[in-house]
Amino acid sequence: MNDPVSEELRGVVAGPVLLPGDAGFADEVAVYNLNNYLEPAVAVGVTSVADVRAVVRLAAARRLPVAVRTTGHQVAQHAGGAILINTSRMDGVRIDADARTARVEAGVRWSAVTAAAAEYGLAPMSGSTLSVGVVAYLLGGGQSPVFGRSQGYAADHVREIELVTADGELRQVTAADEPDLFWALRGGKGNFGVVTAIEFDLFPVSEFYGGGLHFPGERMASVLRVWRTWALTLPEEATTSVAVQRLPPIPELPEPLRGAFVLHVRFAFLGSTEDGARLLAPIRAVTAAILDDVRTRPYTESALIHASPSTGTSASAPCCAATCG
Ligand SMILES: Cc1cc2nc3c(=O)[nH]c(=O)nc-3n(C[C@H](O)[C@H](O)[C@H](O)COP(=O)(O)OP(=O)(O)OC[C@H]3O[C@@H](n4cnc5c(N)ncnc54)[C@H](O)[C@@H]3O)c2cc1C
Known part of the structure; x- marks a missing residue:
């Protein structure tokens, strides 16, 4: 990126215009999967529709590619040579x-x-x-x-x-x-x-019955055998998925999950606690879970169903209630 373009950008946008090596550039292009990266020629922290229009017009006039980053959870391309629009300041x-x-x-x-x-x-x-x-x-x-x-x-x-x-x-x-x-x-x-x-x-829902059950990896075959037929019987108000996880030995995890090899059964049900527990009973009956946190909870805790980490990671580590999001 030649300096005239970044100078021109500074003249037409209200947000920061940062070049590689500038203080703050790394935060502007940060991504969720730490095995991936973005390497634009310049990053623009847009603050308004007017900023976005100004960047797109300038890029079109200079025939430069444009890339967009909001949180960096999905890097489709590395944005090499592009003007990267970071939308994160537009938070209304x-x-x-x-x-x-x-x-x-x-x-x-x-x-x-x-x-x-x-x-x-x-x-x-x-x-x-x-x-x-x-x-x-x-x-x-x-x-x-x-x-x-x-x-x-x-x-x-x-x-x-x-x-x-x-x-x-x-x-x-x-x-x-x-x-x-x-x-x-x-x-x-x-x-x-x-x-x-x-x-x-939006939907008139303030709570749901759900969460995750972590089963020992050695019992995976027994649980999956039941799960694959049980899942087909669930009403549409219930959703389930499974993940096979080799968890890292990190302090962010509850003690029994640190370093464990597990089958994670995720479950959510839009209905009463009693009906949810009744639906889930066949899975609970297969074998004892290492951790079972399925219960009625506010919708704002919906991230605890999958319990994925909310910040950048290079490992498949779930989070605990304090860090999930
Ligand atoms: C941990 C995790 C959990 C997920 N869970 C689910 C799930 O339950 N269900 C599901 O459907 N998906 C899920 N996803 C996928 C997620 O919805 C996509 O990866 C989504 O594209 C991420 O958007 P972002 O803005 O957070 O990421 P970014 O990396 O910032 O953006 C993703 C892509 O969208 C483009 N983009 C971003 N903002 C704009 C914009 N304003 N205008 C035009 N293009 C734009 C970017 O150019 C980029 O290519 C999950 C992903 C992760 C990493």
């Missing part, structure tokens, strides 16, 4: 409790939406980890470990997408106004522009 969240919708700016993570919606007894179709960005999750389809089977893909509950397209124009995209673009965006990820805001449905 607006809940319309009557319409049961949320409208969020591009940099918002699911943790902010679940907390804001919970104040009204509402919940979004968030994913397994609340540190994931809302926009890219929804653009990719969005499969919720709580709502997945009863409501389908989260992208099917999007109402409006605000987008800056490659010509630098700002578009309000809805099923009625721009049906083709609306269709393409919901599954087409970041291929059609830079999303600056998105509006989607």
Whole structure:
């Protein structure tokens, strides 16, 4: 990146413009999977729609590639030579409790939406980890470990997408106004522009019955044999998945899981504690779990179903209640 371009960027955006080696550049391009990386020519911390439009217009005029980072949970390409737009400063969240919708700016993570919606007894179709960005999750389809089977893909509950397209124009995209673009965006990820805001449905849910059961690796075959037929019998209000995990011996994990080889059965049920416990009974009956934390809990604790770490990692380590998100 030649200096004139970064100087030009500084002249048209309000947020920081950072080059490799600058203080703060590493944070601006940080990613979740520590085995991966982003290496743009310049990083721009956009603060508004006007900033996004200015960057896209300048990039188009100089014929430079544009990449977008919100949380860095998914690196599709390394963004070599690109202007990287970091949306994380665009963090506005607006809940319309009557319409049961949320409208969020591009940099918002699911943790902010679940907390804001919970104040009204509402919940979004968030994913397994609340540190994931809302926009890219929804653009990719969005499969919720709580709502997945009863409501389908989260992208099917999007109402409006605000987008800056490659010509630098700002578009309000809805099923009625721009049906083709609306269709393409919901599954087409970041291929059609830079999303600056998105509006989607919320659901009247404040708690659920769920969590995870960690079984000893040696009993995996017995548990999986029951799980594969049991899962087919569950009502749509229940969602389950499994993970085989060789856990690292780190202090962030509860003692019995440190260094353990386990089968992690995840379960979520939108219904009463009694019905949830009854549904889960066949799995609990297979063998004693090392750890069973399935119970009725607030939706804001939904990240404890998968218990993935919320911050950058290079290992498949689940988190505990204190660090999960
Ligand atoms: C631990 C973990 C748990 C997950 N759980 C689930 C789950 O339960 N269900 C599910 O469906 N998915 C899940 N995912 C996948 C996740 O939804 C995607 O990886 C998502 O793309 C992450 O978005 P991000 O903004 O956090 O990450 P980023 O890496 O910041 O962005 C991801 C991609 O989206 C593009 N992008 C980001 N913001 C914009 C924007 N404003 N406009 C245009 N393009 C943009 C970026 O260019 C990048 O290519 C999970 C991922 C991880 C790492």
